[in-house]
Amino acid sequence: MARPWQRHYDYGVPTTVRYPRIPVHELVNIPANSHAAKPAVVYMGTKLSYWDLRNEIVRFANALSGMGIKKGDRVGLHLPNCPQYIIAYYGALSIGAIVVNMNPLYTPSELLHIVDNTGLTTLVTADVSIEAVRALCQQIDIPRVIVTSVYDYAGGQRQEKPTNLDMEEGWLHFLDIIIGSTDTRRPKVDVTAADPALIQFTGGTTGIPKGAILTHGNIVSAAFQSSLWGDPITGRTAYARRSVFCALPFFHIYGNIVAMNWAMLNCATQVLVPRFNIDEVMMLISIFDNITFFPFVPTMLTAIVNHPKAEELELSRRFALFNSGGAPMPLELIDRVKEMGFFYNEGWGMTESTSLGFANPVLGLKKAGSIGVPFPDTDVRVVDIEEGIEDVDIGEPGELIVKSPLVMRGYWNDDEKTADQIRDGWLYTGDIVVRDEDDYFHIVDRKKDMIIAGGYNIYPREIDEVLYQHPKIKAAVSVGVPHKYRGETVKAFVVLKDGQKATKAEIIAFCREKLAPYKSPKLVEFRDSLPQSSIGKVLRKVLREEEIAKQKQDRP
Numbered sequence: 001m002a003r004p005w006q007r008h009y010d011y012g013v014p015t016t017v018r019y020p021r022i023p024v025h026e027l028v029n030i031p032a033n034s035h036a037a038k039p040a041v042v043y044m045g046t047k048l049s050y051w052d053l054r055n056e057i058v059r060f061a062n063a064l065s066g067m068g069i070k071k072g073d074r075v076g077l078h079l080p081n082c083p084q085y086i087i088a089y090y091g092a093l094s095i096g097a098i099v100v101n102m103n104p105l106y107t108p109s110e111l112l113h114i115v116d117n118t119g120l121t122t123l124v125t126a127d128v129s130i131e132a133v134r135a136l137c138q139q140i141d142i143p144r145v146i147v148t149s150v151y152d153y154a155g156g157q158r159q160e161k162p163t164n165l166d167m168e169e170g171w172l173h174f175l176d177i178i179i180g181s182t183d184t185r186r187p188k189v190d191v192t193a194a195d196p197a198l199i200q201f202t203g204g205t206t207g208i209p210k211g212a213i214l215t216h217g218n219i220v221s222a223a224f225q226s227s228l229w230g231d232p233i234t235g236r237t238a239y240a241r242r243s244v245f246c247a248l249p250f251f252h253i254y255g256n257i258v259a260m261n262w263a264m265l266n267c268a269t270q271v272l273v274p275r276f277n278i279d280e281v282m283m284l285i286s287i288f289d290n291i292t293f294f295p296f297v298p299t300m301l302t303a304i305v306n307h308p309k310a311e312e313l314e315l316s317r318r319f320a321l322f323n324s325g326g327a328p329m330p331l332e333l334i335d336r337v338k339e340m341g342f343f344y345n346e347g348w349g350m351t352e353s354t355s356l357g358f359a360n361p362v363l364g365l366k367k368a369g370s371i372g373v374p375f376p377d378t379d380v381r382v383v384d385i386e387e388g389i390e391d392v393d394i395g396e397p398g399e400l401i402v403k404s405p406l407v408m409r410g411y412w413n414d415d416e417k418t419a420d421q422i423r424d425g426w427l428y429t430g431d432i433v434v435r436d437e438d439d440y441f442h443i444v445d446r447k448k449d450m451i452i453a454g455g456y457n458i459y460p461r462e463i464d465e466v467l468y469q470h471p472k473i474k475a476a477v478s479v480g481v482p483h484k485y486r487g488e489t490v491k492a493f494v495v496l497k498d499g500q501k502a503t504k505a506e507i508i509a510f511c512r513e514k515l516a517p518y519k520s521p522k523l524v525e526f527r528d529s530l531p532q533s534s535i536g537k538v539l540r541k542v543l544r545e546e547e548i549a550k551q552k553q554d555r556p
Contacts, residue, residue: 005439
């Protein structure tokens with residue numbers, strides 16, 4: 001297919017890439033062999049070299065193999081950004097296991113579906129999530145649970161002995177495994193680029209999470225594309241000095257690719273941020289004179305550039321390149337970034353496309369509100385919304401479909417949804433876009449009702465199902481409504497049963513017991529009825545449009 005958008009690529013960005021046919025964990029050997037003494041991670045006062053990190057990874061891999069974990073087994077990672085995540089991730093992949101990412105904020109009921117669906121044989125979790133895992137294990141059997149403290153690699157070095165974590169009988173301590181494994185020979189497991197590496201759960205309008213199967217080839221291709229796209233700026237920093245600010249969580253595909261795997265390919269030091277607390281983040285930024293790359297969601301950068309210490313830290317001097325994803329950058333944030341003199345770009349991707357797909361050039365033409373142009377080796381069509389067959393004209397809205405080395409293999413244990421999402425090799429994204437006369441693409445709507453709040457994908461049907469569990473609620477629906485800081489926020493529209501009374505705080509508290517905080521409604525509105533179609537379907541879009549109109553009226 002013709003790819004006319006490639007005329008917009010920055011100098012040096014290739015139109016096609018010869019991807020090495022290697023498994024993901026081979027990326028670790030690039031910095032470990034070429035920059036062995038360089039710090040791989042900076043975490044809570046500890047600097048772990050690439051040589052030492054690789055040894056920890058290999059020791060953990062051999063320990064897992066000694067426990068009987070074999071190629072194809074699923075290993076769940078339920079961790080914040082910390083050295084243990086990196087070690088467990090590449091260690092599991094080294095023996096051909098499939099990593100299953102899980103948000104450490106998930107409740108037991110949210111974890112249950114993932115564990116049951118994937119048939120996890122091993123779960124690696126942290127002390128901060130231990131109570132949720134304890135409750136989970138009362139509902140489903142997990143053969144091996146490995147627990148670590150977030151302080152196991154803090155304070156200047158890896159701790160010499162495990163801390164008491166009040167673990168259940170039979171659970172294993174991460175440090176016991178590492179200390180007890182002395183075999184630093186690389187595992188002899190044949191892992192190919194076509195093998196599955198990661199099951200990354202996403203969602204949909206049904207509210208039932210789906211596990212996207214991403215292969216080793218998908219992830220390696222994404223790491224190369226991400227690196228090459230930013231190379232006009234990041235390539236000007238010598239490998240010995242490259243670094244990446246890892247505020248995006250590794251359990252999310254965006255952070256996994258453009259922070260952690262990007263770092264391996266670029267021999268970059270990873271500055272790990274286990275949680276985004278703005279004052280702690282600003283203090284951490286102040287320690288470093290220069291950070292090569294900072295991928296973020298817009299809410300993160302908004303908090304940083306508006307912080308009282310932003311001006312004195314001279315942020316544009318400290319960061320070489322910003323990359324925005326997860327949600328569109330508000331126009332006022334774009335203006336602020338330009339005023340401060342940052343190099344930045346923003347784009348579009350989804351779990352099913354290994355986080356990447358489109359981006360605005362780093363140096364070239366940027367169009368505010370546009371997702372930019374397709375990445376190398378990406379074919380794109382904009383097709384009619386109803387049937388998804390005929391291409392629409394330039395300037396006309398249609399569904400975006402893509403074909404590239406980044407497209408997932410399919411959904412775990414769900415051939416029906418795989419066949420619906422991938423047709424003849426084309427990934428049907430569900431996003432409605434317009435292609436303009438310059439071959440830039442603009443998202444104008446979603447076929448799905450997904451909410452994007454603070455960079456997190458939230459699926460309203462999942463929230464609806466929790467709302468309906470409340471004994472006082474007769475009908476309810478959740479909607480994403482515009483929010484200046486988070487992009488969107490969750491609002492619940494509720495109809496109470498006859499004779500019942502409830503407060504907004506009560507509804508929100510009920511949801512927070514069953515959902516991760518970022519999914520729980522922030523706003524609640526009680527109504528006598530909800531708008532419905534002729535067949536009784538609640539019209540979510542009508543409620544969103546009403547809310548947008550109301551916000552416009554309230555503006556001064």
